[in-house]
Amino acid sequence: MTYENLYSLTPRAFWNALDGFWTQKENEQRKEWERTRWQTCLLLNVHLPKNKQIGIKKLVTFDWEKRDDIDTYETTKQAYERYKKLKRAR
Numbered sequence: 011m012t013y014e015n016l017y018s019l020t021p022r023a024f025w026n027a028l029d030g031f032w033t034q035k036e037n038e039q040r041k042e043w044e045r046t047r048w049q050t051c052l053l054l055n056v057h058l059p060k061n062k063q064i065g066i067k068k069l070v071t072f073d074w075e076k077r078d079d080i081d082t083y084e085t086t087k088q089a090y091e092r093y094k095k096l097k098r099a100r
Contacts, residue, residue, distance in 0.1 A: 043072060 011027075019027065047070050055063040067075065
């Protein structure tokens with residue numbers, strides 16, 4: 011980003027750009043760690059018998075995979091159904 015671009019941004023646009031930058035960096039790090047886990051799993055499974063091979067998530071589960079606060083389609087659909095029932099009750 012050039013100085014001209016930087017100083018032409020509003021504070022809101024600046025923070026949005028900064029948030030996007032850090033999100034991109036975090037996603038790159040996640041990809042690297044997932045690639046390393048995948049490679050390690052393959053290298054270990056080559057030396058193990060077929061019935062004792064290790065799954066990728068059994069080897070290492072990352073913090074971002076453990077989070078339960080991420081809405082799935084099913085929980086979003088259930089929340090929408092509750093909203094529709096409340097709307098009809100009024």
